[in-house]
Amino acid sequence: MATECSSGESWKQQPPYRHSKEDAAKFDKKHEASCHCGRVKYWLSRDAPLVAKYCHCRGCQVLHGAPFQWAAIFHKEDMMFENGTDNLVFYQSGEQTLGHDLPCKVSCAYCRSPIFDEGRRMALLFPTLIKFANKAERDAFYPQCHIFYSQRVVDIPDGKPKWDGIDGEGSLLMENVA
Numbered sequence: 001m002a003t004e005c006s007s008g009e010s011w012k013q014q015p016p017y018r019h020s021k022e023d024a025a026k027f028d029k030k031h032e033a034s035c036h037c038g039r040v041k042y043w044l045s046r047d048a049p050l051v052a053k054y055c056h057c058r059g060c061q062v063l064h065g066a067p068f069q070w071a072a073i074f075h076k077e078d079m080m081f082e083n084g085t086d087n088l089v090f091y092q093s094g095e096q097t098l099g100h101d102l103p104c105k106v107s108c109a110y111c112r113s114p115i116f117d118e119g120r121r122m123a124l125l126f127p128t129l130i131k132f133a134n135k136a137e138r139d140a141f142y143p144q145c146h147i148f149y150s151q152r153v154v155d156i157p158d159g160k161p162k163w164d165g166i167d168g169e170g171s172l173l174m175e176n177v178a
């Protein structure tokens with residue numbers, strides 16, 4: 001029945017949650033990732049992200065309980081969850097509400113591991129969940145830059161560009177300035 005699925009739920013039938021049978025069959029599983037408890041598992045079909053960053057903003061510090069966030073950006077089509085939306089919860093940090101309202105934050109409903117931030121076309125995922133086979137695989141996810149470095153709680157003197165806000169906007173900060 002075509003009307004069985006309301007249009008409000010149609011996102012559940014889209015990547016990264018559902019792929020067509022043909023797309024799923026030819027999905028090239030380059031990386032596997034899972035949350036802490038293992039109830040949520042997904043695969044990536046690309047070796048490396050479009051771009052990776054460390055975000056030092058206050059919001060990421062609070063939401064991740066960490067000094068900064070490591071984010072890797074992929075097209076949603078390049079990500080595939082093993083069990084669709086099962087065991088996932090959605091949080092809209094802008095409105096501070098629960099529910100799937102893009103852009104939103106996606107976590108495991110059981111162990112609460114942050115899994116990714118979902119945009120309209122992009123998935124901003126957290127590579128700490130990926131089971132890298134070796135250092136070379138992990139190095140492909142090393143960030144090209146730091147963003148919101150002005151809000152940092154730790155210095156990372158790695159020679160990468162450091163933006164005071166979003167990359168490409170605002171100004172670049174020099175390393176080791178107080």
Ligand SMILES: [Zn+2]
Nearest residue numbers: 035037108111
């Ligand atoms: Zn979990």
Ligand SMILES: [Zn+2]
Nearest residue numbers: 055056057060
């Ligand atoms: Zn941030």
